Amino acid sequence: MIADDHEVIRMATRMTLEKAGHEVVGEASNGVEVVSKVRELAPDLIILDMDMPQLDGFAVLQRLHAEPKPAKIIVFSGLDASRYAVRCARAGASGFVAKDSDLKQLVNAVQMVMSGYKLFPVTEYSSVDGSAVQASEKELIETLSDRELTVLRSLAKGIRIKDIAAELLLSEKTVSTYKSRLITKLQVGNLLELVELAKRNHLI
Template sequence: MLKILLVDDHPVVRFAVRMLLEKGGLNVVGETNNGIDAIQMARQLQPDVILLDIGLPKVDGFQVIDRLRNETQQIKILVLTSQGTSHFALRCQRAGANGFVTKTEDLTGLVEAVNVVGRGYNHFPQADYLDRCQEKADIHQEEATIIRHLSDREMSVLVGLASGLSNKEISLRLVLSEKTISTYKHRLKSKLNARTIIDLIDFARRNQLLD
């Protein structure tokens, strides 16, 4: 029986997913709502699969993937997030995740996805889906190129700002100083040719970067 570590900052989501996984014969050995605990619990519990959200407090999902991949390839990582664009699927794949599922999909297939990843296979959106997303992105090719060249940290700050979080709230989620978040904010404005926070929000919505 596969051992699963569930990481999501929404308790209702964790409850629903846990029930679904256990009904499907999987063993949820632990759950947490933040990235720091996720890393520690992964080391202690040694789960077969981590079901991981991206938008986590303290340490975001990208950092969790990066830190765990620097330690082991044995623990499989399946991203479960509401951020379902090709930008995030491809970024998670490059970061070292083994699969990607969106919360907007029919989650009855989640157990199968976990089992696929647990057996050592990758589970990402079909190539034709990614191609369709890329075709849409090509309409805004310049912006798509900019997004691909943003670092994971810049992407996390952008999503936080576009979601209406303050510099302080983002700094607490990412465990960075407010000054550092301010630096990222100015850097993003420069890269995205944005003059105001409204411009950043419009950019994120236009490119489907928000939940």
């Protein structure tokens, strides 16, 4: 099953997988639909985008991983692998493939994961373009929960608290609490500094 909010990406992924001999049993364009269709269709494998409306990728991963017979999941994402691959593995994914890679890599990942292997890029924090400040910022970011990271990315994209609340199915008060907690945990003074930190660390 393919889960992505972009129809063109779903179409290209479907064509590539079917050409490689795989059967695509369904598609989903938002997080709530993913969970519902997985329960209905019981696919062996899910290709999951992390940036989707209604339920973000981490919430979807956690819900699907908690199912009695969880399907294998490959995260197919435009997010920075060095920041997100390990988090996706912890949340229950079996593999991570970057969207900027060749679709053949996705086919190879599908074959490996279906054969029982896990597939994640080997990434290390590089200090080539960094400094002690960036390294310590990375350490602070690592302390965030998946939900805090999702809220941080939404704030950094300029999405209003009201809209973040609607998308994540939370109250506005809860999102405001997350925002305050992020400012404290990441040791910044205000929302602008929070956004700059997110951009500096390639979170958006």
